[in-house]
Amino acid sequence: MFKLKAFIPALFGLALVAAPAHAAGNLVAVLEAEIVTLDPHFSTAYISRTFGYMVFDTLFAKDSKGDIKPQMVQDWKVSSDGLTYTFTLRDGLKWHDGQPVTAADCVASLRRWGTRSALGRRIFAITASLEPTDAKTFVLTLKEPSGLVIDALGNPVSPVAFMMPERIAKTPGDQRITEIIGSGPFVYSKADHRTGDRMILKKFADYVPRPEPADFLAGGKRVGIDTLEIRVIPDGATAASALQAGEVDFMQYAPFDLLLQLEKNSRVKLVNFTGGNMVDQREVLDALGLDAKYAAPCATFFTCGTTYESKAGTEAAVKTSIEAAKAALKATKYAGEPVVVMEANDLEAPRVSAQVLAERLKQAGFNVDLQVMDWASVLARRAKKEGWSVYGVHAGGFDLGSPLTNVMVAFNCADFTGWQCDARITPLMEAFAKAPAEEDRKKIAGEIQSVMYDQAPAIPWGQFAQPAAYRATLRGLIPSAIPVFWNVEK
Known part of the structure; x- marks a missing residue:
């Protein structure tokens, strides 16, 4: 069953180094959004x-x-x-x-x-x-x-x-x-x-x-x-051109379709972040044009390859069918109300995931209203309970790795975007927080994930890495999914 007020997460990890910085000057950066x-x-x-x-x-x-x-x-x-x-x-x-x-x-x-x-x-x-x-x-x-x-x-x-x-x-x-x-x-x-x-x-x-x-x-x-x-340079290709021309020093998200070009440029360096998460995950990842070194399907809500990765309830993620979705929708009282899908046109992964989801919802029989806007507008709109139904978004692997910090789970029955509330999750979260042993917490995390798949306030759409790109003249940059600019020199 499709639930409104959902968001679709992706998982980013991080690669970290450190070096001293002493030089002065002006560093120009293009971040994920304004x-x-x-x-x-x-x-x-x-x-x-x-x-x-x-x-x-x-x-x-x-x-x-x-x-x-x-x-x-x-x-x-x-x-x-x-x-x-x-x-x-x-x-x-x-x-x-x-x-x-x-x-x-x-x-x-x-x-x-x-x-x-x-x-x-x-x-x-x-x-x-x-x-x-x-x-x-x-x-x-x-x-x-x-x-x-x-x-x-x-x-x-x-x-x-x-x-x-x-x-x-x-x-x-x-x-x-x-x-x-x-x-x-x-x-x-x-x-x-x-x-x-x-x-x-x-x-x-x-x-x-x-x-x-x-x-x-x-x-x-x-x-x-x-x-x-x-x-503020919303268009990724324009920002990448500015980077290669030396007008920009750092770009948080290098466009997927320009990675090969950037990799060959000796004046530019890429730094990868291990880790991002629909109906058919491979469909979204393929639409992003990613090869295996940058992306892989990942059904868990708690970051693949980490402590609380679980297969609990993931049958819903690996068995997808438009025909089954059509039948399930016909069995509801849905009467053609518009489903507003927000597409962030200045963030590549959220943009593509929203487009794929909108198309799949149409095929299932929903009346889809795909609205294109920048990410800042998505953030402003999602704070309201009316005017939207679903949007695509990415999230960091360290954010999603635990039920206590996973934004989809931790704000259950709280005043937060999506306003999801399932009474089954609250006692499980309390039990997780108080569990004395790691094995107990792993078991409870699996139980929480099963409820999440049953409730479906969010749908994982794969795990991917979108590299940052920066000028080779920078020294001491700390590669991180959270861009930081101390410790760096030009």
């Missing part, structure tokens, strides 16, 4: 998360091994009963307006983030208190022990626990912040932001990096460029 939402708590959109990591900072962060490391935090301790966490901030932390970062700022930021994040909601559901004790120290007291606290504070799953000044963090979570002030390595320049054209982020001269080397999102974020210029 950055429209500057409030990194407000939206789960990856482009807002990318902006967040440049301008804001986090208490903890994930390194290339997947371990959570302290970032803004200098040290922390946990009481013997596992209920009380005491955090102390490191020295030298400043906001972009020159004011010192305080524990009160962090407490207010966590409270706001906790209203928006699936992990945050889970932590605050068992929180007895969260209070600052002095300018640099704050204490979190739980009602019951949980092993999720540090992972939640440093997890890159969107929305991330970014820190903001207290006065800004007091903005209700369902309202966007209007003042963009962080404590991260780059400063947002409102005066230089031209909507539809470019955004300028400037090196924060007062940022004090951690002493360790940069390691993915953790470690010392040493900025080796003066400005990061983020250009």
